[in-house]
Amino acid sequence: MIKALVTEFFNEIEKKELKKNKNAQATFWVEELQEVGSNDKNYISVRKATRLYNKYIEEREQVIVKEPNKYILDFMAQYLGWTDFEAYQSKKESPTEITEENGNIISKVIKKESVLKKHKKKIIGSSILILFPVLFIFNKYNTNNTEMCIMWNETHFEKSNCRLKNTIDNSFYNINIENFKKIKVTNKTPFFKNGKPLIWYGKSSNRKMEYFTQRGIHPETLKELDPITKYIIDKYVLTEKSAKTITN
Structure with a gap:
């Protein structure tokens, strides 16, 4: 049921906001829909949102991510128009039943799943044979002929040819x-606005603390940046004991 909820949730973001890929959808969830700050236990990062997509929609078995807690499940269900996850679950788990000639009652859902399981290996095998060459050609064309790659230039990223050294696939x-x-x-x-961070930070390859205006990765280490916190401000930015962190 969680898989169905996550799938519908991301599909609804794509439908309403025209976000066509998982990274854009995950970013929109975190930066536009999320109602809690980075210090809240229910806060979800772009990385975790993307991993939920990988696990439940793309069904990647090697993805390690915690199951969404009740707050996140309720949040996704409410975005889809339900009061909470329990209401979503109760409606979705009512299978349509049919009666066979011998009087046995079975659900359409179970009958459909049994057919899919029976032919699962054949379907997967055929799909791989068809999709692999297509994806290979598409990826080669996309890498060489588009500007999805970027390169760091002192204080900012610039679009770059993917064939150049030190480029990043954005x-x-x-x-x-x-x-x-x-x-x-x-x-x-100004570090915060309405309780949400305006600055992200990360350490360079020589362990120097550096600050950025958006979520993303550190251009040297490629590690995901963290949203600023009062603790980081007090420890690395403020030098006077009387100084206070401004959170508005």
Whole structure:
């Protein structure tokens, strides 16, 4: 049932917001729909949102991600128009029943699943044979002829030919390069707005703390940046004991 909910949730984002790929959908969920801050236990990162997509929609068995808690399940169900996950579940778990000639009652869902399981290996095998060459050609064309790759230039990312050295495939990270900048921060820098972070941070390859204006990855280490917190501000930014973290 969780798989069905996650699938419908991401499909609804694609339908309403015209977000065509999983990274854009995951980013929209985290940055636009999410109602809790990064310090809340129910906060979900773009990485976790993407992993939920990989596990439940793409059915990748090797993906390691915790099952969504009640808060997240209720949140997704409410986005789809239900009061909570329990209401969604109770409606979805009512299978349509049919009566066979011998009087036995079976559900259409069970009957359909049994047919799929029976031919599962044949379907998967045929799909791989058809899709592999198509995907190979598409990937080769896409890599060589589009500008999905980016390269770091001192304080910002720029679009780049994917064949060049040190480029990054932005179709995976989905970084908004128009607004992503490395900046210097002071005690006058606005770090939060309505409780949500405006600055992200990460350490460079020489362990120096650096700050950026958008979610994304550190251009040197390629590690995902973290949203700023009061603790980080007090420890690395503020130098005067009387200074206080501004959260508005």
